[in-house]
Amino acid sequence: MKSTDAPTRQKLTEKQHAIYSFIKQEITQQRLSPTVREIGDQFGIRSSNGVMCHLRALERKGWIKRDHYLSRGITLIAEPITQFLTLTPGEAGCLGEIYVGCVGVEDRSVTLELIAPDTMGELRKDL
Known part of the structure; x- marks a missing residue:
C-alpha cells in the first residue's frame, strides 16, 4: 500500500x-x-x-x-491511497462495502489497482 x-x-x-x-x-x-x-x-x-x-x-x-x-x-479527512490486490479465478476481494471478483478469466490472475480514501480500510481477500 x-x-x-x-x-x-x-x-x-x-x-x-x-x-x-x-x-x-x-x-x-x-x-x-x-x-x-x-x-x-x-x-x-x-x-x-x-x-x-x-x-x-x-x-x-x-x-x-x-x-x-x-x-x-x-x-x-480522507487521504487517497493506492492498494493492489491479485485475484485468481473464483476469488473475491473487499474494500469496505465494495466487493470485486475475478470471473470470466481462465488460468490467469488479475491484479487490481484501487485508489480509495484511507478511511475505507484495508483491501482484503474474501476466502
Missing part, C-alpha cells in the same frame, strides 16, 4: 495518533464521532480544554474537520 500523492498531512505525536485512531474506530464501529467527554474519558484527560487542544492540533495538521456547533461534529 502506498500513497498516490505527496502527503498533505503533518505528522502526529503519539498521543494525537492514539486519539485519531480512537476517533476513527468510533466512527467506523458506531457510525458516530465521539464527544469531547468520551475522548477525555478514554484517555484520562479530565479537562475538556485538554481534549480540545488535541482536536485543534488534529484539525490544524489536516487529519480531521470539526463542526464546532455539534457535539459529535468530528469528520475524518
Whole structure:
C-alpha cells in the first residue's frame, strides 16, 4: 500500500495518533464521532480544554474537520491511497462495502489497482 500523492498531512505525536485512531474506530464501529467527554474519558484527560487542544492540533495538521456547533461534529479527512490486490479465478476481494471478483478469466490472475480514501480500510481477500 502506498500513497498516490505527496502527503498533505503533518505528522502526529503519539498521543494525537492514539486519539485519531480512537476517533476513527468510533466512527467506523458506531457510525458516530465521539464527544469531547468520551475522548477525555478514554484517555484520562479530565479537562475538556485538554481534549480540545488535541482536536485543534488534529484539525490544524489536516487529519480531521470539526463542526464546532455539534457535539459529535468530528469528520475524518480522507487521504487517497493506492492498494493492489491479485485475484485468481473464483476469488473475491473487499474494500469496505465494495466487493470485486475475478470471473470470466481462465488460468490467469488479475491484479487490481484501487485508489480509495484511507478511511475505507484495508483491501482484503474474501476466502
